[in-house]
Amino acid sequence: MNLMRTVISASLLVGMMTAPVAADVIIDDFSSVGDPNPWPVIVNAVGSVNVFEGGLSNVIGAARHSIVRATFLEEPGLDFVQAAIVPNFGMILDYSSTSGARGDWDLRYDADGQGLNADFSALTDIVLDFGRFDFANGQPLPVLVTLSDGQNQASLMRSLNSSGAQSLGFAFMDFAGIGFLDLGRVQSVSVFLDPGLAVDFRLSRVYGVPSPGSLALLTLGSMVLAGRRRRSISVD
Numbered sequence: 001m002n003l004m005r006t007v008i009s010a011s012l013l014v015g016m017m018t019a020p021v022a023a024d025v026i027i028d029d030f031s032s033v034g035d036p037n038p039w040p041v042i043v044n045a046v047g048s049v050n051v052f053e054g055g056l057s058n059v060i061g062a063a064r065h066s067i068v069r070a071t072f073l074e075e076p077g078l079d080f081v082q083a084a085i086v087p088n089f090g091m092i093l094d095y096s097s098t099s100g101a102r103g104d105w106d107l108r109y110d111a112d113g114q115g116l117n118a119d120f121s122a123l124t125d126i127v128l129d130f131g132r133f134d135f136a137n138g139q140p141l142p143v144l145v146t147l148s149d150g151q152n153q154a155s156l157m158r159s160l161n162s163s164g165a166q167s168l169g170f171a172f173m174d175f176a177g178i179g180f181l182d183l184g185r186v187q188s189v190s191v192f193l194d195p196g197l198a199v200d201f202r203l204s205r206v207y208g209v210p211s212p213g214s215l216a217l218l219t220l221g222s223m224v225l226a227g228r229r230r231r232s233i234s235v236d
Contacts, residue, residue, distance in 0.1 A: 025123060025208035027109060027189055028064060031091040032056040040084035043070040043103060044077060054112055060189065061111030061118075072197070074100025092131060093203040095195065102197045107206075110188035115150060121183045123208040126170040128191070132202040135163035139196035145170045150187040154178040160201075169209075 033039060034053030041049050048069040056062050066083070073079040081103035084094045097103055110116060126145050133141055140159040147154050154175040158168055172178055191206060 024127075024210070025060075025120075026058055027060045027126070027206040027208060028107070029058045029091055029205045029207075030085050030093050030203070031058050031087045033085050033087055039086070040082055041066075041068050042080050042082050043068055044073070044080035046070050046073055046076065052112075060109050061114075061116045063109070063112040065108040065110070067106040067108075068103065069106075070101060070103040072102040090131065091204060095193070095202075096200040097195070097198055099198045102195070104192065104194045107191040107193075108188060109190070115187035116189070118186045119184050120147070120172075120186045120208060122211050123183070124172055124211045125209040126172075126189070127205075127207055127209055128168045128170075128203060129205040129207075130160065130168065130201060131165050131204045132200065133160050133163055133166065134200045135160070136199045137197065139199060141196075141199065141201060142194045143168060144190075144192040144194070145175075146188075146190045146192070147175070147181060147183075147186055148188045148190075149182040149185050152177060152180040152182075154181040 032053075034051075034056070038051045038053065041051060043049055048067050051066040051068070052063070053066075054063045056064055068081065068083040070081045079098045079101040081097045081101050082095070083105055086092050086094055093105075093107075095103075095105055126147075128143065128145075135141075140161045142157055142159045144155060144157045154172075154177040156170045156175045158170060160166065160168060172183070175181075193201070193203070195201060
């Protein structure tokens with residue numbers, strides 16, 4: 001009997017060690033664009049351009065709404081802000097501005113206004129993977145992530161403060177207003193990127209990170225079921 005318990009414990013330990021890691025929840029990996037392709041967008045006067053894309057794959061809610069703005073142009077008509085989503089070139093969101101231009105990019109995901117009705121209750125963070133950031137003139141890149149359940153909002157701003165490829169994480173526990181938000185019924189996700197003058201960056205993926213606790217519960221459930229099966233076999 002002790003030998004059997006040892007074998008069971010060993011097999012459960014192996015099961016825990018080899019249990020699959022819970023998958024990230026893709027919000028947008030920029031592998032899909034609208035048809036016809038609306039990109040690139042060039043804004044060479046102070047103002048904004050709205051781009052709506054529907055029927056997208058690997059995008060939460062299958063729709064992406066972009067607002068690309070030029071907020072300052074030192075020489076209007078010469079300076080400009082350029083934005084593009086390039087699925088066939090490493091699947092990236094690419095932003096650049098000339099030396100006298102400043103703008104921003106607002107991304108919104110809400111299933112074309114119908115609401116995502118997405119369950120984020122098993123997630124702990126939203127993460128943005130940047131493939132490039134030039135940190136021009138020592139200017140950080142502020143990023144604001146906002147979640148809404150249709151009635152309440154929670155938001156968190158963080159910044160890139162160094163050049164190169166990097167990830168920027170937004171932990172739910174740090175969001176202002178998160179206690180009033182129903183994470184089980186998230187209706188919209190927005191990402192607002194607000195670079196300074198003459199800044200270039202590339203964003204390759206936006207995704208949610210699952211809670212380690214959700215994986216632990218799954219593993220524990222498997223352990224209990226396995227133990228019950230083995231006990232019934234030993235009785236027979």
